[in-house]
Amino acid sequence: MNAPTIPADLAAWCSANDARAQDELFAFLRIPSVSARSEHKADCAEAAQFVADALTRIGFTATIEPTPGHPIVVGEWRKAGPDAPTLLVYGHYDVQPAEPLELWTSPAFEPTVRDGRIYARGSVDDKGQLYLHIKALEAHLAVRGTLPVNVIVLAEGEEEVGSENLEQFLEREKTRLACDAVVISDSTMFAPGIPSILSSLRGMAYLEINVRGANGDLHSGMYGGAVVNPAMALARILATMHDADGRIAIPGFYESVRPFPDAVLAQMRELPFSDEHLMHEVGVTALGGEPGYTTLERLWTRPTCEVNGMLSGYTGEGAKTVLPAVSMAKVSFRLVPDQDPAVIGALVQAHVERVAPPGVTVTVENLHGGRPWRADLKGPIIEAGKRALEAAFGRAPVITGEGGSIPVVGDFERILGAPVLLMGFGLPGENAHAPDEWISVENYLGGIRAAATLLDEYRAAAREANAIGVSA
């Protein structure tokens, strides 16, 4: 097979439109569409409208579908003819909260380019990676007046709060959303210049533990030593979640873990990864984690237990001698196939209730869950993705895993019966959920080219697969 390249007509259009592609993204990034905060409800609606307008402008039919939460935008273009496969592009227009605001070098919702990076909340997660697909579609329609495949764009506004209404929407609209493949760009490349196809995602069970002691804050001198301290009780509960070596000590936790294929693990071990580099990147002098695994294995193939937040009592300046009435921790578990978030949530709850000391009342609330996922790594969309990435970035992609979660991936496969290609353009250190989030200008523009090339390559790979009798 010939070495893949970006089709010349699309490449020329891209070069002529790179500046505008950035300006339009900036306008998108200025909308503070924080799905977690009710005061940003109107901003989320505005971001949905922005996506719908962008799709309409390039020739799609776009509708904004209300949900009990934030709306879902569906764009459709179905004129590729009866033999052409249908590709669904998924992304999300909502973003994480920007706090702590004081740690941003430039304002979170005022996109700023520094050192070849676009800094803004949502730049890489996921507005930039959604919008580059829209620009790739525009390239085809502007240059050729058509697309090589039928395309559905689905942009939701609740990814950062658990995609609560997406699954139901997919179920309800599965006829309209029927497709042959799904492409999602909401992940990272392994390293700058190394395009990547993501083959596994961890799932998640996110819980909030609340410990209640007395019916009000007490004087720690007058009551301390006899009334159980909910903050100390919480610390002791959290400390039981791992054993001394770093294994998760919740009974039954590892029971349904299915080992990764040896081939995937072997390829993983060949990736140019250095513990020292990671330590330097995040500013620590040692790493930790489950014994018996490399760092990449810990990040991609093993489940975890993390405290995401913790609060109790007096946290201001100086000393206040309070025995707190309550304490709270947000605790999340990253899951790997075939762990089930509901099962894990129940195991954690049972464990917490078992180890909680008398004298406090403990409640465990399930805030959010998502299934882990592992790709098949076969079929036309994967082949097309490999060639499109090679065309745009000059080298064949590596196969990676991902420690984070994109719960919708499993939903797409299950409900629509279509394989998913995860082709991400973020980079390590992108601060996806932290201050100073960024996407590199090079990857944003390269992403447009890869996404544009993908359509041609997918049409070709599907045709070839059909010719030899494999389903597109």
Next chain:
Amino acid sequence: MNAPTIPADLAAWCSANDARAQDELFAFLRIPSVSARSEHKADCAEAAQFVADALTRIGFTATIEPTPGHPIVVGEWRKAGPDAPTLLVYGHYDVQPAEPLELWTSPAFEPTVRDGRIYARGSVDDKGQLYLHIKALEAHLAVRGTLPVNVIVLAEGEEEVGSENLEQFLEREKTRLACDAVVISDSTMFAPGIPSILSSLRGMAYLEINVRGANGDLHSGMYGGAVVNPAMALARILATMHDADGRIAIPGFYESVRPFPDAVLAQMRELPFSDEHLMHEVGVTALGGEPGYTTLERLWTRPTCEVNGMLSGYTGEGAKTVLPAVSMAKVSFRLVPDQDPAVIGALVQAHVERVAPPGVTVTVENLHGGRPWRADLKGPIIEAGKRALEAAFGRAPVITGEGGSIPVVGDFERILGAPVLLMGFGLPGENAHAPDEWISVENYLGGIRAAATLLDEYRAAAREANAIGVSA
């Protein structure tokens, strides 16, 4: 020895002057002498002047001594003759802030009598308990024109903000303040109708532990499982502070604990105390603490380790998948004789550094310390206090402990070399630092009688001690 009674002449004067004693206290309580708030500086000065005037009016020489903070009032009456001992009466004219104001049934600075209680900020802590001594001194001077012992009254205005200038004042003025005993009324009786002598106070070592991991918050999916979580590390550190049974597990922590005398413990076990009552009061279904001790022993005679505050990561609504960069806990240790706050602070620091996992940096900062205290429970002032309380309340006092701290007590003993009698007239539930603070009318008036009787009893007990060769 004969059963103690209130001397008849003093009793008659008290009865005739009870109404005026309340009116004068109300005027004192109307001054909002909140030492913590700079806008109340003039009010604190007015309260100091009020005390000085009250002392001058009854025949004392009074001076108002400026300090870098609020002034100290010193009243002196030294005409009891060369053989008579000198008693120093300590109290404070400053009060806690009254906020939250909306939770007061009647205004904080408008004293109101309801159900036999005087409600006002400062009523029990400590204006009422200071002023009852001044009325007792007045009783003697009005009826007899003299006092049986020399008396120094020392009233400070910074007790509620840590008595920052008192220690230095005692050092500087220790010749002028030289005395044979100190009496302080700034504590509570064990229960209504049960007069009490407070024999021990816990000290304190208050530390802040900060744990730092990565140089910024990270995505818990992308880094979780390999980068050490500072919130989890903190939880594990805190969990090592107690063993599984509830004993403090910091090496050396109990080394300098000096057991309480068996007699004190035996008396404590006879006090009418009920775990059920405490559980009901604070709203819990079980108590906890160090094994092998009763609740009162845990509160009064044993050191503790409490988390006063804890903060890390995301603590808002919903789920945020952050791997926090830092975590913080405020941890305080209540101490008992002979634990030294500096030594305990160093032990904790060494322990925390030893148990902290690799991959995080831990700092321990000493925020505040105070020495524990225990009374000798021997000598003329204690004997006199027992008889005076029995005379005024109709039964012998019980010996109590206190879980909190009154750091000045140790200062008086150390700097002036005089034993301290803690004879309090507050009651459980008095809301000393909360809205609706109160002192019972019965205890305020009974306190005047007890304090008046104390002077005669102290003179007698000192004379007797001298006769048998014991220092007064």
